[in-house]
Amino acid sequence: MAEAPLWSVLVLPAVLAVVTAGASAFDAVLEARAAGAAGSRARAVAWPLREAARLLVGQRRVTTAADGLLWRVGVLTVPLAALLAALVLPLGGVAVADPGVGVVWFNAMEILSWAAVWLAGWGPNSALSLVGGYRFVAQGLAYELPHMFALITAATAAGTLRVGGIVEAQSHLWFAAWMPVAFLVYLLSAVAMAFRRPFDAPLGRDLAGGAAGELSGVDRLVLLGGRWLLLVVAVAMSVPLFLGGGQGPLLPSWLWTLVKTAVVLAAVVWLSRRFPTVRMERFAEFAWVVLLPLTVLQALVVSVVVLAW
């Protein structure tokens, strides 16, 4: 896989923005359908745009004795982490960067969201926001280890941490086919990392918005938009890691990448509406007692297969 020329740095955000807008529009249509909104299912496509406009013209707020610097840093870090993680995301055969430690880079960048949500919750000097921050740290403790094992499993099978190498290793068989547990756990943890529903407890309605509860205007747009971006990037990464990247017949590989990403993303968005908000006091046990051993076992099986062949 080739590292791309400089123009790809400009293309990447544009492509991500389009995919993110599409995903949130799809979610809006599902929402309109669930609400039975009269005649507005088609109009729901414009909801994310209206939302963005609403937040752009909205007033920003300041709370008493807020830690303004850390607060804004936290908010800004969410989209920034997503963008940085996306640097190693291949679109077809082209990625902005394809370093030898691509998987590690990706993981390191997405983990920035831990700091981001915690700071966003800490910043406004508000009890409920702070609790939202706590919740995300607890969430991280639950999903991160299974997530890392899922990443490692794909890297082990390919024998490289380079994302391009992982794609090449799937020329015969997609990793999703022979390591389904790692694939599913990866998707689950991608949603948890993006603190999207059903893992949206850090921003929960029961906390009056939690870590985002004091945000308005453009700050809110940055955090919530960044959250969508994080989901899109994390889910899109499952395509090179488990679904053979741009490989496929007839179509050009960049189109295959987009098609696969769209399908997985749609499935994730649709599925995520089928569950109530998952509280970590209950999920952490499941993550550590069920998911973690499963992913370890999966990694073991894959390692044995790699050694034997």
Add this chain to the structure above:
Amino acid sequence: MELTRALLRFAAGRPHVLLLEFPGGTAARLAVEAELRRRGWPAAASPAETDVLVLTGPVGAWPEPLLDRLWRQVPEPRVLVRAESSAAVPRVLERARRRLATGGEARESSAGAGGHGATAEGQPGSGRDDGSGHGDGSRAGSGPAGDEDARGHGGADEQGGGQDHGHHHGGGHGHHHGGGAELPGGLAMADRGPDRDGLRLDQLHVPLGPLLPDWPPGLVVHTTLQGDVVQRARVEVLRADGGHEDFWSEPRRRAAAGQEVSRGAQARRRVAAYLDGLAGFLRVAGWSDPAFGAGALRDEVLAGARVDRVRPRLRRLARRLRRAWTLRRLTDGIGVLPPDRAEDAGFGGPVLHASRRGGDVTARWRAWLSAVERALPDLEDTGALSVEEALSRSPRSGAAHPAPVPAVLPELLEGCELATARLIVASLGPEHATPDSRSITEASGG
């Protein structure tokens, strides 16, 4: 600026609505919820998220200072409206949208006493300090004494005499301090106390309610938090100034007063009350899709839909909830209310029923579903509800305990995480004794 105006107009097409119900405002709230669903407008969870603040029911004197403070936390452009009657709701919301499209109002004094002129006339994008660090709250001093006035989001409580909220309220969850020091904002520091794991942690005094969406109107729970664990809870019920009549028991009350009311009308109210409780519970549980379903079903039942139309949709909803192992797993074993305690407190209906089947939150939402299913055939019963029936069916006709929920809440909430606490409160749902219990006891007594 032409662009800003265009953006305002475009954005106003889907405003976020913070819906606050006051005792007596149930009918209007239902109408607002139905209209929001129809228009696809989202319900805001916090003042920061709000474009349109909708108040239903008669707003008495007690909420005025709280409302004023909450209103100052709503970013511009913003609109405040009151929905007095359900018939006016579509018009009121449409007007709100139009006002929002032209920039909303810079300031509306009807939200409060109007004595606080310090709000910046905000140009969009300009930050401001509203001086009210809402949502935070911690203060030297522990124990549920009446004078603490910490502000919880969406609702702080000033019942304890903290009128001068420029100085009196606590704030700041300071973490690196001993008692008595001051944070930069002039806010007092949190005290520490031993927590359930034997650590010494900061204690924050955070009231939940009364101005909180998906929260029983008039209820305030003064919590002492350590982290997100409720260490202590003190319950207060704020009463409306004038008497008001509970929406859900209206047919029964009319029958008790000797008017002619059909059994079907009474069953419809009861079924709708359970569905309403279920919808609110599901919203708190963060599951919006079936919450929409329960709300839509509730409105159909109230609007007089035929049983054979309601039944298949109810079956779908019930199947979806009963099969949801995640929901069960999330609500199993929390908020356990044993049968003898439920009886003592004066609970009847599904809550009492549920207490015999485990008594946890899961048992309660399942009991609502069963109660709805059981009552469904009665919806079209045209027989008249007799006075005796009306009195005997009153779940609180025992009259010794006019308000079962406030009685049991402290013991249920202490030691819970905040999320669990919200679920427990929501799971007691329509049994919440709003001050109306008075009128029921009067009716049953007379």
